Amino acid sequence: MRKTWAGIGLSLILAVGLAGCSSGNVNNNDNNGAAGNGGATNGKSGTETQAPPVETGKPVQLKYWTDDRHDQEYIKEMVNTFNETNEDNIQVELTVMSENYAQSVDIAFSSKQAPDVLRLKTNIVGEFVKKGYLAPIDEYLTDEINTKFGSLQIDHVNRFDGKVYSLANTGLTLRLVYNKDLFEQAGIGQPPTSLQEMVDAAKQITEFGKSEGIYGFALNFKSPKSAFDRSIREILSLSGHQGLGFDLKTGQYDFTAYSQVIEYFKQMHEDGSVMPGAEALDIDPLRAQFAAGKIGMYLSFSTEPGVYQDQFPTEINWGGALAPTIDGQIKGTSEIVSAGTWLGISELSANKDAAWKFMEFMYGDDVLTTYHEKGFGIAIVPSIVEQAQDPEINGMEGFLVGEHDSLWPVAPIVTPEGAGYADAFYKYILAGGDLQAITEDLNTRYNDALAKAVEKGEVTVTPNPSFDPANPQGE
Amino acid sequence: MGLPRNLAEAPFLSPGGTKMNFKWRRLGENSLFLSPSIILTAVLGIYPILWMLRFMFYDYAGYGEPIFIGLDNFQRLMRDALFWESVGNTFIYAGGKLVLTLPVSMLLAVILNGKLRGSNLLRGIYFMPTIISTAVISVVFYTIFNSYNGMVNTLLMKMHLISQPIEWLGPKLAMLTVILVAVWGAVGNYMLLFLAGLQGIPKDLYESASIDGANAGRQFWSITLPMLAPVAQLVIMLAIIASLKGYESIMLITEGGPIGKTEVMYLYLYKLLFPVSTGSPVVQQFGYGSAVGFATALIVGAITGLYFLLSRKMNKVY
Numbered sequence: 001m002r003k004t005w006a007g008i009g010l011s012l013i014l015a016v017g018l019a020g021c022s023s024g025n026v027n028n029n030d031n032n033g034a035a036g037n038g039g040a041t042n043g044k045s046g047t048e049t050q051a052p053p054v055e056t057g058k059p060v061q062l063k064y065w066t067d068d069r070h071d072q073e074y075i076k077e078m079v080n081t082f083n084e085t086n087e088d089n090i091q092v093e094l095t096v097m098s099e100n101y102a103q104s105v106d107i108a109f110s111s112k113q114a115p116d117v118l119r120l121k122t123n124i125v126g127e128f129v130k131k132g133y134l135a136p137i138d139e140y141l142t143d144e145i146n147t148k149f150g151s152l153q154i155d156h157v158n159r160f161d162g163k164v165y166s167l168a169n170t171g172l173t174l175r176l177v178y179n180k181d182l183f184e185q186a187g188i189g190q191p192p193t194s195l196q197e198m199v200d201a202a203k204q205i206t207e208f209g210k211s212e213g214i215y216g217f218a219l220n221f222k223s224p225k226s227a228f229d230r231s232i233r234e235i236l237s238l239s240g241h242q243g244l245g246f247d248l249k250t251g252q253y254d255f256t257a258y259s260q261v262i263e264y265f266k267q268m269h270e271d272g273s274v275m276p277g278a279e280a281l282d283i284d285p286l287r288a289q290f291a292a293g294k295i296g297m298y299l300s301f302s303t304e305p306g307v308y309q310d311q312f313p314t315e316i317n318w319g320g321a322l323a324p325t326i327d328g329q330i331k332g333t334s335e336i337v338s339a340g341t342w343l344g345i346s347e348l349s350a351n352k353d354a355a356w357k358f359m360e361f362m363y364g365d366d367v368l369t370t371y372h373e374k375g376f377g378i379a380i381v382p383s384i385v386e387q388a389q390d391p392e393i394n395g396m397e398g399f400l401v402g403e404h405d406s407l408w409p410v411a412p413i414v415t416p417e418g419a420g421y422a423d424a425f426y427k428y429i430l431a432g433g434d435l436q437a438i439t440e441d442l443n444t445r446y447n448d449a450l451a452k453a454v455e456k457g458e459v460t461v462t463p464n465p466s467f468d469p470a471n472p473q474g475e
Numbered sequence: 476m477g478l479p480r481n482l483a484e485a486p487f488l489s490p491g492g493t494k495m496n497f498k499w500r501r502l503g504e505n506s507l508f509l510s511p512s513i514i515l516t517a518v519l520g521i522y523p524i525l526w527m528l529r530f531m532f533y534d535y536a537g538y539g540e541p542i543f544i545g546l547d548n549f550q551r552l553m554r555d556a557l558f559w560e561s562v563g564n565t566f567i568y569a570g571g572k573l574v575l576t577l578p579v580s581m582l583l584a585v586i587l588n589g590k591l592r593g594s595n596l597l598r599g600i601y602f603m604p605t606i607i608s609t610a611v612i613s614v615v616f617y618t619i620f621n622s623y624n625g626m627v628n629t630l631l632m633k634m635h636l637i638s639q640p641i642e643w644l645g646p647k648l649a650m651l652t653v654i655l656v657a658v659w660g661a662v663g664n665y666m667l668l669f670l671a672g673l674q675g676i677p678k679d680l681y682e683s684a685s686i687d688g689a690n691a692g693r694q695f696w697s698i699t700l701p702m703l704a705p706v707a708q709l710v711i712m713l714a715i716i717a718s719l720k721g722y723e724s725i726m727l728i729t730e731g732g733p734i735g736k737t738e739v740m741y742l743y744l745y746k747l748l749f750p751v752s753t754g755s756p757v758v759q760q761f762g763y764g765s766a767v768g769f770a771t772a773l774i775v776g777a778i779t780g781l782y783f784l785l786s787r788k789m790n791k792v793y
Contacts (some may be wrong), residue, residue, distance in 0.1 A: 103749075106537075130539060213623065222730050278620030279733035280644035289623060416759060417551060419735075425735040430646055456534075456542065 050453070059091040062353045065108075066094070066119035067101035070306060071376040082361045090354045092117070100129075109133050110350065116349040117358060120166045120341040122157055128344075129160045135347045136163035140356045145363075151473075156410040159338035167363055169376025171339025171407070173399050174234035177304055177322035178297040179290065182214065191297070191321035194328030195235065195264040198297070202273035202294040205296035215275040216296040217268050220283040225422035231299035232261050233335065237408060240331030240469040245421055245446065246411035248472075249420055251463030252415075255421060259439040262328055266429045279430065287312050299323055301337070302378050302399035309375075309393055320398025332469030333406040339380050340407065380407070387461035408472040412459040414452075416445040531741060531765035541762065548766035558767060559737055561743040562774065564650070568725075569718035569737050571654040572661065577714060580662045584669035585699065598670070602663035609660070613727035617657045646733045653725050653737050660724065661717070665710055672706030673699065699760075706787040715782055719775045740771045 066075065074093075079094045092323040095115070097104055102124050108114045109131070111367075120128065128134050141164060152168035153159050178191050183201070185322060186208040202216030209215070219227040233243030242248050254315035268274050270303045275281070275295060287307055289295050290313035308314050343362055361367065365384065372379035373389035378401055390400060419427070421442050428438055453459045468474065531548055535541035550578050552558060583601060587594045604612065619626045620643040628640045643652045674698065722742035725731065731738035733747070747764035 131537075202488070222732060224732070275623055276640045276642060277625075277644060279616075279642075279646070280621065280649070280729050285621070417555065419557060423735065430734050458539075 005389065015114055025118045029127070038333060040259070057089075060351050061359060062090060062092045062117060062349075062351060062355055063115035064092050064094050064117040064358070065097060065101075065105070065115040067097040067121075068119055068376075069096060070303075071374075072096045072372070073378045074371065074374060074376065078362065080369055080444065086361070088354060088357055088358065090351075090357060092358050105133065106131075109346075112348065114346045114348045115471060116346050116351055118346060119345050120344045122338050122341050123167060125341050125344070126156060126160065129165055134165045134348055135345045135349065135352055136165055136168075137345060137356065138357070140360075149363075149381060152340055152381065152407070154340050154407065154473075156412075157407075163199045166341040166344040168340045168358075168380055169342035169363070169368055169371065171336035171380040171401075172301040172303065173321060173336055173378055173401060174230060174299060174301055174334060175304075175399055176299050176323050177299055177320055178318065179293060179295065180317040180319055182209065182296045185209075186296070191319075192324045193322075194324050195261065195326055196327070198272070199264050199267050199271070202268050202296060203271045206273045209296075210272075213422065214294050214296070216273040216282065218275040218286055218295045218298050220281050220286050221279045221426060222282050223422075224426035226283065227303055227421045228425070230301060231323070232265075233337075234299060235261050235325060237332050237335040237469070238323050238404065239327070240326040242408065242411055242469075243335055244411045245442070246413075246465040248409055249392050249463060249465050251433075251461040253443055253450060255439045255442045255446075257326070258421065258425070259435050262425045262428060262435065269429050284311075289321070290314075291316065291317070302396070305391075305393045305395035305399060306375055308395060318395060320395060322404060329475060330404060333408075333472060334404050335382060335408045335472075336378075336401065336405050344345060406472050409451045409464075409467075412453065412461055414449040414459065416442075416447060416449040418445055421446070479785070481604040491736065527765040528769055529765075530762050530767050533762045533765075535762040537759045537761050543694045544762070548763050549770075551763060552766050552770055556771075557738070558743060559741070561731075561738045561740040564735075564737065565719060565739040565741075567650060568654060568657070568721070568737070569715065571650070572657045572718045573711075573714055575654065576661045576665060576718075577656045577711060579658070580665035581669050581703075583666045584673055585661065585695070587666070588670055588673040598667070601666055604660045604662070605667075607652040607660075608642070609723040610727060612656065612660055613724045615658075616652075616724075617644075618730055620652050640683055644729055644733070646736050649737045650734060656724050656728065657718070657721060661714070665714060668706065668713075669703065672703045672710070704789040708786050711786070712779060712782060716775060716779055719778065740767075740774070744768055744771055760782050 002287070005343060041333075064079065066072075068075070075096075076094055079092050081215065083091050100120075105118065105128070106218070107116070114133065118128075118133075125134070145167070149167045153164055158164060158166040158168065176191055178363045182205050183191070184190075186201070186205045188201050188204060192201050198217075204213065205216035219231055221227045229244070234292070235243075239257070245253050245255045245258050245412055247254040275289065278286075286295070286298065290298065291308060291312035293314075293316045302320075304320065308318070320469060322330075343359050345352055347360065349355050365387070368379060368381060368384045369388045372384060372388040373391055375393040375396055379385050379388050380401060385401065390397065418424075424438055424442055427433070428435055450459070454461055520746065532543060532545060533541040534544045534547070587598055587601075591597070617625075622628060622640045622642050622644060625640075625643065627643065628637070631641070632639045642648060680698050680702070681694055684698060689697065720741050722739050722745060724743055725737050725739060726745065729737045731742050744764060744767045747760045747767055750759060
């Protein structure tokens, strides 16, 4: 009996000991943070959020989480530079998440092990603000900073209820990505400027190269939303319409212009100009096929030059051009997306001042200029755009911010009942139907969802009857 | 060494110990040993279910205050054409998978149960897909079946059997393709279960039948199948549940597309709770997702129950 109890006692001690070890991560070194999702760190020890004050002589430890992998070597270098040069005894530990960043942040905040500084992308920052994860940074914004970033402080992007949570760095432009060789071989002189030209070019290239498995057009239709949000969005904004089906003038959803573009996409499908299998295609297999010279054109973000330099090095002669418009007339501006946010401070951070000092360093001219010049993103901060050299990456010249690019007001995010616009329209492309009825149904469902979201206070809508798509920020 | 029959006389009891003391002590020990599994079940099983049961009456996106909306989520569920399409797709997927998996796995089990040379090696090979990650299987099959440079189309075109690529992952054939992937992944597992059942059948039954002049076919119908019935009942039940709940390979190969043709109900549920879109933000729908989760559990439970009711005779073979 004594042995039994001794065994039980030993088990309990072991269990408590193990539990103690695991919970000790809060106070000890745990490079993966709370989420433990396999993130890589910059190798500095000490990840304690509740760091001792500077007066004790011990460094203030900050945790910085990001899910950007394309720039991690440069960011690591900058973090190390900050750690070595700052005079406030601040040490930053960088953790680069591999996947599921938003979920990892959720877990970290719910277990009170949140990082001090977070990478904020525009598609998650609103949700993070609603969840109370972020601290406003207004108190740190000096006149100098306001001058530098002021024109890029935009409601529902980096400013919510009058409080600023992040500052801009780069944005993504969207372009038609085309294989110059195939265009030339098919006898097409210029990239298309209208949708009809795009349909014709896709047909011409397919007729020229189909026997060798070459097709005129492709998109990653495995996720229709991802495919349309990188293509139709841009076609519409350059044509003078908001790219996600929202009418900024009326403050209502109206997919009429969207449906016009869909007709051309359907035409390409019916012509057989779309690469077979595109309906199950992810973006990376698409890029691999483009790099292999099998696709005439597609539309995508300004991340593509980096992709064809590192991920899918290619010998083909390719370029980026402004997206075509509905009728060949540029009546709007090409929307710069994922712009307006970069870094933010955790509401739970015990070292917000130190976190701001790190942010201030990262938002310095040197870091932002080099970030652009190395091609990690396209600078949108006016003073950086002025002083930075063009990135030396093949193809990037077609994606640089020009006279036809601008930021657009944000469309409200609503969740309608039933199929979303992308799924509904893609179904029409593949299976046909009554496009007008589909469009009306989408208008009804999206506006119902919008009305409910407004009623619940989740979104605010202010119609702007004088909205000018050629000058979306009204400046 | 077995336990003493009369526990009160067990040598480890102190001379002054009573039966009551021993019972309390025993209860304490049992509780201690059971507590880890009880705690884990409560935290990882019961609590999430209770959480889900609560939120199916709420409008909740994962943040902010949940809003009580009564039965609105269930009313939405009734008129949600996408959900009911996914239920229909689930039946096609599960039916197709079962119709192919069960006979093939039983056939393989019967063949490998015989004195076949290299049968152990073959058992290992057939079982291998079970231990390979679904992600790997999905990538491999995507490489095999994709329309533009997949191995199947390349082979068929080289053999001049087709002139145009077949859209294996297109709207017409995507369901068949994902069923084939599922069958490939499941056959080895059920084969092993059938094999265990076959090895439990006494050999002397076959010897007696042989003496009586029964041929192999007769032995299969009159001995193997009836004797395998109790195991088969369990295997079929496991297969039904797994088929109704399966969605992982579909998510990776087609993401439920094209145009919802392979959207099964657990994938639909997954997307509500964890939006997979890589485009603009999509809001999580925990409240409605909980209602859908409850409905899917009910459907799977009802089908499993119905199966048990219809198959109860299988357990009374001998």
